[in-house]
Amino acid sequence: MCSLLFTKIILCQTYLNDADTNQNNKTIFIDNKTECQMYQRNCFVKITSKYLIRYVNMIPSKSKLFEFNQKSFKKCSLNQTLSKECSKLKNHIPLNKELYLLNIKPKLVGRAYLDIEYLIDDNYSRVIKRHIIVIKSPKRxxxxxxxxxxxxxxxxxxxxxxxxxxxxxxxxxxxxxxxxxxxxxxxxxxxxxxxxxxxxxxxxxxxxxxxxxxxxxxxxxxxxxxxxxxxxxxxxxxxxxxxxxxxxxxxxxxxxxxxxxxxxxxxxxxxxxxxxxxxxxxxxxxxxxxxxxxxxxxxxxxxxxxxxxxxxxxxxxxxxxxxxxxxxxxxxxxxxxxxxxxxxxxxxxxxxxxxxxxxxxxxxxxxxxxxxxxxxxxxxxxxxxxxxxxxxxxxxxxxxxxxxxxxxxxxxxxxxxxxxNKFISRKNTKSLTQSSDFIKCNYNKNDIKIDVNLTNSLNDQEKI
Missing domain, CATH: 1.20.1530.20 (Na+/H+ antiporter like fold)
Known part of the structure; x- marks a missing residue:
């Protein structure tokens, strides 16, 4: 069994254009799809390969849809003692391949790609498995x-x-x-x-x-x-x-x-x-x-x-x-x-x-x-x-x-x-109120003047 010299996992935000598929003996093909829900504690991505995976690296994106670390990557093999997670998948472990579980923590809804790059021979021929991750909204x-x-x-x-x-x-x-x-x-x-x-x-x-x-x-x-x-x-x-x-x-x-x-x-x-x-x-x-x-x-x-x-x-x-x-x-x-x-x-x-x-x-x-x-x-x-x-x-x-x-x-x-509109109407109402008060005040002053004149004329008549 060949050993894997380099593995790189790239997290890409959904709706981006796919990369070029045939450059430098590089072949990209879709492996499978994993669906998760937001706030799900354990969401395992199953990866099957006949190559050993020694190194996992994530390139961060601007809007991170999920997280994982080195410890979240586990290998399931029939020749080894199976962990709690692997024991549930005992019947799904292939004979000629290894099963790897990647435990991810969903953070946001969306689609993402896990690109796993393998160096398969000494001639630097590379193959990439593209794994689709779909994170759905929670069902609460x-x-x-x-x-x-x-x-x-x-x-x-x-x-x-x-x-x-x-x-x-x-x-x-x-x-x-x-x-x-x-x-x-x-x-x-x-x-x-x-x-x-x-x-x-x-x-x-x-x-x-x-x-x-x-x-x-x-x-x-x-x-x-x-x-x-x-x-x-x-x-x-x-x-x-x-x-x-x-x-x-x-x-x-x-x-x-x-x-x-x-x-x-x-x-x-x-x-x-x-x-x-x-x-x-x-x-x-x-x-x-x-x-x-x-x-x-x-x-x-x-x-x-x-x-x-x-x-x-x-x-x-x-x-x-x-x-x-x-x-x-x-x-x-x-x-x-x-x-x-x-x-x-x-x-x-x-x-x-x-x-x-x-x-x-x-x-x-x-x-x-x-x-x-x-x-x-x-x-x-x-x-x-x-x-x-x-x-x-x-x-x-x-x-x-x-x-x-x-x-x-x-x-x-x-x-x-x-x-x-309300400010203008209030301002107009205020100006109208002030003008009406001014008119009323002048009207009252004229009334006072008229009353004074009448009083004076009556006094003069009484004197006569």
Missing amino acids: FIDVFQIFYISFVSFLVAIIMGILLDTESLIQIIKMPIPVIVGFLSQYLLMPLLTFGFIKIFKLKPIEALALFIYGCSPGGVGSNNWTIIFNGDIDLSAILTFVSTMSSIIMMPLWFYTLGKTISIKAEIKIPLFKLILNLLVTIIPCLIGIILAKKFPKLKQTIMKYAKKIIVFMIISFLVLNLVSKYYIFKLITWQQWVTGPLIPWSGFAFGAFFAWITRRPIKQIYTISIETGLQNVSIAFLIIMLNFESPDSDYALLPLIAVSTITTVPLWILFLI
Whole structure:
């Protein structure tokens, strides 16, 4: 049996281009694959070879997916006393080869390669075995609860949207459909094209590009109704646009996904069956119809929901963000500046282009505000749901990176505008109060002068 003179193990971060395979008598071939979970104490990589492994070296990468040391490398041989770990694999030890166990400690989700280089003869001929390491997200209670909670939030918000929908306003808007057409085109023509353009400009990885494209094709969210109220927009138009975009999503999302989005999904090597996609969308469509039916059967229900709808939706948005931060906190170690920029840039551009599109079609100022907000604020929970139900880890974790950025800082421009508007209105109110006080003060002084003159004239008359 030959002895191995040099062995080098290289840890490479996933999604990198493969090295050249045929240089200096070097041959690279895939050995096998090992799957681990984050926080798993003992994850053993099984390596079989007829060569002895004497030395293990790891070149550190910028984002280390797992760790190991010299002591974590063990040899299992039938001729030796088997350790506790090797005894479990006694029946898998080949006769003409040695079995090596490498105990790794997963740190982050992702894919990595272990390249084991062997010097097989005196002519310096080398062979490399490439071992794939797949580290998946942990299966904890909070991870299962997150999927359930996102589904529940989407379901409940859709019911509230159906209850609050004013059917009479819907009939009036149908008679004058121009604002609805403008809002619909902004939502389902402008946003998908904008998203595709940003994906090409920033050259995102296929899995992240696919996630952003799903978000760019998503319908409007209920949060847009609250911002429409804050900016004194057309609340009836906002509710109708959200309803129309939600109902249309069952046609428009598959249409975009299987046409322009197909080029992205092929590169990402992920297929979402049409039937599954439609089922995911029905999670919001069916509850919305249930809400409309409930509003008709129980007219007082709408007034009750109106009192608490804003608080409920705000609570759900905050709890949604907190749950993502707690369950997926390790994602912040993977997220890059490109994802922080590209993700929020899509809704921010939606605000601007939606307002511009409404302005060139000569919409009133209230409708411009409404269409702008409806275009930019999309239902990110639908994108989360589609990814978490159809993508496997670690692909789902990497796909969520830009969406985490979207859900975290999308409304920052709206908050800035709101605070500026509030500051200006307070300043104007203060100036108006001061001017009214000045007028009142002058009015009182004139009254005093008039009273003094009257008193003097009366005194003169009495003297006479």
